[in-house]
Amino acid sequence: EPSYDYIVAGAGAAGIVVAQRFAETGASVLLLERGGPSTFATGGTSTVSWNDTATIYDIPAYGHQLNFIPEADGVWCSDTPGLAGCILGGGSVVNGLQWVKPATWDFEDFPAGWKWDNVATAAARLYERNPGTSLPSADGKYYDQAAYQILTKQLAPYGWREVDSLVEPDAKDKTYYHPADNVQDGLRSGPVRTYLPLAEAKKNFKLQLNTKVIRAVRTNATITGVEVEDASGSRQIVRLAQGGKVILSAGAMSTPRLLFNSGIGPAEQIRVVQQSKTTNVTLPDELQWINLPVGKNIQDHPLFRLVWNVTDPDLSKLTSLSTAQFLNPTAEQVEQFAKGSGPLVQGSIRLNLWQKITNQDGSVRYIESMNFVRANGTVLMGATLTHGADSRGELGIYPNGTTYFVKQPLLQTAGDREAVENFFRQILDYARGPESVLEYSRGGRDATVEDLWAGGWDSARHFTGGAAVVDVDARVYGTENLFVVDASVIPSLPTGNSMAITMVVAERAAERILALGKAKR
Numbered sequence: 315e316p317s318y319d320y321i322v323a324g325a326g327a328a329g330i331v332v333a334q335r336f337a338e339t340g341a342s343v344l345l346l347e348r349g350g351p352s353t354f355a356t357g358g359t360s361t362v363s364w365n366d367t368a369t370i371y372d373i374p375a376y377g378h379q380l381n382f383i384p385e386a387d388g389v390w391c392s393d394t395p396g397l398a399g400c401i402l403g404g405g406s407v408v409n410g411l412q413w414v415k416p417a418t419w420d421f422e423d424f425p426a427g428w429k430w431d432n433v434a435t436a437a438a439r440l441y442e443r444n445p446g447t448s449l450p451s452a453d454g455k456y457y458d459q460a461a462y463q464i465l466t467k468q469l470a471p472y473g474w475r476e477v478d479s480l481v482e483p484d485a486k487d488k489t490y491y492h493p494a495d496n497v498q499d500g501l502r503s504g505p506v507r508t509y510l511p512l513a514e515a516k517k518n519f520k521l522q523l524n525t526k527v528i529r530a531v532r533t534n535a536t537i538t539g540v541e542v543e544d545a546s547g548s549r550q551i552v553r554l555a556q557g558g559k560v561i562l563s564a565g566a567m568s569t570p571r572l573l574f575n576s577g578i579g580p581a582e583q584i585r586v587v588q589q590s591k592t593t594n595v596t597l598p599d600e601l602q603w604i605n606l607p608v609g610k611n612i613q614d615h616p617l618f619r620l621v622w623n624v625t626d627p628d629l630s631k632l633t634s635l636s637t638a639q640f641l642n643p644t645a646e647q648v649e650q651f652a653k654g655s656g657p658l659v660q661g662s663i664r665l666n667l668w669q670k671i672t673n674q675d676g677s678v679r680y681i682e683s684m685n686f687v688r689a690n691g692t693v694l695m696g697a698t699l700t701h702g703a704d705s706r707g708e709l710g711i712y713p714n715g716t717t718y719f720v721k722q723p724l725l726q727t728a729g730d731r732e733a734v735e736n737f738f739r740q741i742l743d744y745a746r747g748p749e750s751v752l753e754y755s756r757g758g759r760d761a762t763v764e765d766l767w768a769g770g771w772d773s774a775r776h777f778t779g780g781a782a783v784v785d786v787d788a789r790v791y792g793t794e795n796l797f798v799v800d801a802s803v804i805p806s807l808p809t810g811n812s813m814a815i816t817m818v819v820a821e822r823a824a825e826r827i828l829a830l831g832k833a834k835r
């Protein structure tokens with residue numbers, strides 16, 4: 315029976331990065347993923363009718379359209395309260411391709427050893443391999459730009475500045491830009507494209523798909539392997555080499571389950587696992603349970619979908635591509651795609667804007683808005699409240715193994731609501747200004763802050779926290795050789811979308827874990 319120096323549970327944004335970094339040292343690495351292949355290069359079969367070497371996960375423009383594509387139905391994890399991708403690449407192949415480099419202050423709440431100065435070289439390694447681009451189309455043009463034209467006109471009187479986010483990741487106050495997309499050579503980029511092939515070229519690396527990790531096998535502080543379940547439901551134990559390490563990288567919605575199943579977390583959650591009549595999880599003896607705040611402090615960006623009507627007669631004539639047009643592209647667009655150009659190689663967002671909001675008590679929060687056109691004559695602002703937001707939720711587990719929100723993570727504090735209102739008030743002021751080209755879709759020129767609240771809010775699917783129960787080496791407290799490396803160790807919300815920062819965390823964690831030394835064989 316084989317045994318491994320490193321077993322990584324979950325091949326998403328973080329898991330692929332750490333597994334590749336371990337593999338390049340010559341150590342034996344097993345990367346376990348519960349989902350199947352995704353991109354064409356990994357054996358994915360959901361190719362589109364108009365291109366037989368690209369799957370729905372390869373095509374940048376489909377990032378925000380997957381909900382409209384029946385083939386994508388099975389990719390969402392069925393046992394988590396928030397949307398997460400259960401497929402090779404995890405969130406990195408189902409997300410909106412927004413590539414937002416973290417700001418330096420995004421590390422201010424991390425422990426010593428993880429501030430920006432400590433992680434900068436890890437970030438540089440990541441950006442070298444996975445740079446992202448502010449101009450995805452190989453022909454050097456931007457396509458489908460109505461939202462960009464309309465919003466830049468709306469912002470023009472108010473001193474906003476256009477920046478290149480890849481060059482100035484800290485320019486996040488009254489700035490806007492063409493989004494940086496996670497695109498390379500006209501295809502979705504990310505760890506499946508930029509890290510996984512390097513790992514797969516090594517004989518000491520093994521990727522096993524359709525294999526669900528159930529728990530870390532633990533005696534007191536020592537992990538000896540993991541229990542896995544294959545697609546037929548049959549289970550086995552995969553062993554670690556002596557001195558080997560297990561890394562949990564199942565994402566913020568699932569890593570807490572793996573910890574509960576390993577007897578780590580609040581006793582009331584582990585007790586649910588213990589008493590379950592269906593999940594058949596073997597827990598360590600109760601005396602060995604490790605009481606840590608697993609599942610606590612989950613955060614997410616609340617997302618407001620604000621629809622504006624275009625009032626300027628010239629701008630309202632601009633047209634944009636609809637979901638149906640993206641899904642049934644013209645012959646010209648198909649030809650452009652084959653050359654790495656055209657609207658199909660762009661993500662869905664057309665303009666990002668950022669603003670720093672200071673509340674009455676002096677506390678600072680950030681707003682990010684991702685904007686595009688869904689119906690001609692309108693602009694859709696996807697406004698999110700980001701870094702500085704202090705609402706926190708809690709994740710628990712049901713007897714059937716599904717994780718759920720014991721407490722919702724969004725907009726729980728007065729300070730978060732005040733910051734959102736400050737932003738709403740400002741964009742309504744802009745809309746009433748003499749040079750405005752927009753009015754809000756409910757209430758028109760007389761729209762109020764209440765009209766904007768009335769649209770409600772949703773999860774931006776940027777979950778962080780929930781398993782920040784690790785030391786500076788990303789090792790779970792109370793264990794010798796169990797680590798968590800994914801978005802669930804991020805202690806506070808990032809200023810932008812969460813994938814790039816998760817990959818920076820993975821690069822930094824790989825460095826720290828490797829410095830702990832090799833397994834003895």
Ligand SMILES: Cc1cc2nc3c(=O)[nH]c(=O)nc-3n(C[C@H](O)[C@H](O)[C@H](O)COP(=O)(O)OP(=O)(O)OC[C@H]3O[C@@H](n4cnc5c(N)ncnc54)[C@H](O)[C@@H]3O)c2cc1C
Nearest residue numbers: 324326328348400404405409410412527565800801811813
């Ligand atoms: C719909 C959507 C849109 C998003 N848009 C953006 C965006 O545009 N830009 C951005 O920066 N971020 C975006 N995000 C967030 C971003 O994708 C995540 O922050 C990032 O992927 C988190 O990485 P992770 O490694 O923590 O988890 P994930 O990438 O989710 O990876 C976890 C992996 O573990 C696997 N797994 C889970 N449980 C098990 C188990 N028991 N055994 C084995 N494998 C398991 C999963 O299948 C998955 O492959 C979006 C997320 C979603 C869901």
